Amino acid sequence: MQVTKKFHSTMNIEEILGEIIDALHTAYPSFLVHLLLSQEWKVKADIPTKPLTYGEETGNKIVEHAYLTGDIQIDQTGERMTLYVPLRGKQGVYGVMEIKSSQTVILPRSEIDFIQMLADTGGNALENAELYQQSRNLIHDLQLINETSHQLNLNLRLADTINFMVQQIIESFGAEHVGFIMFHPKGESTVLEGSTELFLKEDTQVKLDSLITKMKREKDPIYFGDLESQEKQYLTEYKSMLVVPMIQSNELKGMVLAVHRLPYYFTFENFKLLQSLVHHSTLAFTNSMLHEELERLVITDHLTKLYSRSHLDERIQDSMYKDGQGAFLLLDIDNFKLINDTFGHQVGDDIIIQVANVMKKNIRTDDIAARWGGEELAIYLPRVELSIAITIAERIVQTVAIETSPRVTVSIGVSHWSAYKNPPSLDHLFKEADQALYRAKETGKNQVVVSDWNKEKGMEGV
Numbered sequence: 001m002q003v004t005k006k007f008h009s010t011m012n013i014e015e016i017l018g019e020i021i022d023a024l025h026t027a028y029p030s031f032l033v034h035l036l037l038s039q040e041w042k043v044k045a046d047i048p049t050k051p052l053t054y055g056e057e058t059g060n061k062i063v064e065h066a067y068l069t070g071d072i073q074i075d076q077t078g079e080r081m082t083l084y085v086p087l088r089g090k091q092g093v094y095g096v097m098e099i100k101s102s103q104t105v106i107l108p109r110s111e112i113d114f115i116q117m118l119a120d121t122g123g124n125a126l127e128n129a130e131l132y133q134q135s136r137n138l139i140h141d142l143q144l145i146n147e148t149s150h151q152l153n154l155n156l157r158l159a160d161t162i163n164f165m166v167q168q169i170i171e172s173f174g175a176e177h178v179g180f181i182m183f184h185p186k187g188e189s190t191v192l193e194g195s196t197e198l199f200l201k202e203d204t205q206v207k208l209d210s211l212i213t214k215m216k217r218e219k220d221p222i223y224f225g226d227l228e229s230q231e232k233q234y235l236t237e238y239k240s241m242l243v244v245p246m247i248q249s250n251e252l253k254g255m256v257l258a259v260h261r262l263p264y265y266f267t268f269e270n271f272k273l274l275q276s277l278v279h280h281s282t283l284a285f286t287n288s289m290l291h292e293e294l295e296r297l298v299i300t301d302h303l304t305k306l307y308s309r310s311h312l313d314e315r316i317q318d319s320m321y322k323d324g325q326g327a328f329l330l331l332d333i334d335n336f337k338l339i340n341d342t343f344g345h346q347v348g349d350d351i352i353i354q355v356a357n358v359m360k361k362n363i364r365t366d367d368i369a370a371r372w373g374g375e376e377l378a379i380y381l382p383r384v385e386l387s388i389a390i391t392i393a394e395r396i397v398q399t400v401a402i403e404t405s406p407r408v409t410v411s412i413g414v415s416h417w418s419a420y421k422n423p424p425s426l427d428h429l430f431k432e433a434d435q436a437l438y439r440a441k442e443t444g445k446n447q448v449v450v451s452d453w454n455k456e457k458g459m460e461g462v
Contacts, residue, residue: 004121016129018047020087020097020122027118030103035087036063037095052095066096072116081107085119089127161288162194165256165281170196173270175258176238180285181208182246182254183216189254198235199257207234208257211243215255219245223271226263239263244275246282253286301371303349304356312370312380316426319382325418327389329379330433331355331396334409334445336375343406352377354404362396378433386416386454393448401446409446413437416454428453 003023017035024033036052052067066073066084070093073084083099097119107115166178179199180192189212191199198204211234215222224241227233234241238259246254256278260266301308307315319326333339333355340348352375359369359379372378381389393412400410413436415429432451440449 003118014047016122016125017049019125020119021047023118023122024097024099024115027114028099030101032100034098035095036067036098050098063096063098067093072112074112083107083112083115085115087123087126088120089123091127094123094126094130159194161281161284162192165277166194166196168277169256169258169274173242173258173266173274174260175242175266176260177258179257180254181212181257182285183212183252192254198259204235210234212255215243215245216252219247219252221245221271221275223266223268225266228263235259237261240265242266242271242274244278246278246285248282248286253282304353304371304377306356306359306377307368307370309370309372309378312368312372312378313426315368315382316380316429319380320417320426323383324420325383325385325416327381327384327386327414327416328429328433329381329389329393329396330372330413330415330430330437331359331377331379331410332412332437332441333375334411334441336408339406339408347406348375351404351406351408355400355408355410358396358399358403362392362399386414386450389414389416390448390450397446397448411437411440411445412448413440413451414448414454415451 003019017037020035021033024031033048035047035049037049052063062073062075063084065071066086070086070088072086075082075084080103081101083097085097085099086093087095087097097115099115162180165180169175169178177196177198179195181195181199182190182192184190189205191205210232222241222243224230224239224243226239227235227241228239238261240260240263242258244256245252246256256274258266258274300306300311316326316328333351336348336351339351352371356369356371356377359377363369363379363381366382368380368382370378370380379392381392384392393414397410397412400408413433415432415436417425417429432453436449436451440447443449
């Protein structure tokens with residue numbers, strides 16, 4: 001009764017295992033006791049335990065028989081006796097107690113029955129503690145999945161979604177690096193921004209090519225306990241790896257990887273939980289990508305892949321609200337009608353694309369290049385002085401004349417606003433650039449002309 005009270009006063013497996021040893025030492029102080037456990041429970045260093053092995057040449061057949069049948073086994077070697085007593089619960093056997101007599105002893109059947117009863121009490125307590133821990137883990141996993149799903153549905157931005165998921169996986173599983181790789185219809189693969197730095201390296205992406213091919217072919221989750229033992233190691237510094245496919249509507253969208261330097265770092269429960277997380281998050285990823293693709297289509301010109309004029313207007317208005325100055329460049333392809341008449345409209349479209357590519361190569365990430373209409377293109381340079389804007393415009397004029405085929409030239413009109421020298425006005429900015437462009441066309445083409453209004457205000461910059 002005392003032992004039963006102790007066993008059922010705690011749900012800590014480590015404490016229960018210690019109580020089993022203490023109870024046997026109290027009842028039989030001269031016996032040597034070891035616990036042979038079937039599961040990798042964490043125990044104190046002073047609790048005598050051994051791993052329970054069976055089905056191997058090195059295994060003890062008597063121990064194996066006790067574990068598989070659930071019956072006490074007695075090994076009488078000479079005058080000394082060894083008992084192998086299974087730790088039985090209602091749903092299974094959780095280990096075997098090895099009880100060795102240190103001297104000649106003969107145990108009556110009643111003592112053996114008492115030991116078995118003690119073992120069963122411990123086995124039931126172990127089972128209850130294990131089920132309790134499993135239920136807590138399950139609750140934690142469900143809470144994690146619920147929280148993840150809730151957060152993913154709050155935000156449609158893909159970068160935010162990836163950052164959130166990477167942090168969840170690192171915190172929940174202790175992964176050192178996490179990568180999200182998306183597969184595209186034409187066969188190429190992309191590591192999504194927000195993945196940790198390991199997966200953003202070019203050499204890492206090359207090393208993962210064969211793994212990506214394997215995932216596309218088999219579409220199955222993969223658990224690598226120790227990559228060093230694998231024929232193909234993929235990432236030589238990292239031994240543990242979890243790979244989970246991202247599948248939506250039976251279509252493979254990509255895969256998620258989590259890695260750690262230590263072998264067998266991730267448990268199989270980690271592997272199953274990651275599959276659940278990825279399963280619940282794939283729809284959110286797909287929706288985020290569709291949402292951003294739709295946004296891109298709305299604000300992007302189909303032919304040139306430059307921004308649309310409406311998006312350009314919005315960005316300039318925003319700049320005029322928060323920046324101190326900015327420059328507007330309006331470009332026109334010289335003699336464009338002649339190009340169309342001579343080479344056809346398809347070549348004309350290709351010329352517009354070539355000029356657009358020159359523009360994109362000569363501006364910063366924060367600058368906005370847009371299609372203004374027809375063969376007219378535009379660039380807005382936020383927080384840029386007029387002199388710098390003129391330098392950029394002249395560089396574009398020179399580059400277009402060299403790099404286009406068939407060879408064409410462009411004329412550029414430049415206007416500039418400053419919160420200190422002239423009040424910002426969107427329409428005025430456009431009008432001044434348009435007039436400057438008109439003068440550039442009328443006075444020889446293939447040149448840059450600055451707005452007269454800027455010159456009058458002492459803002460010519462050159």
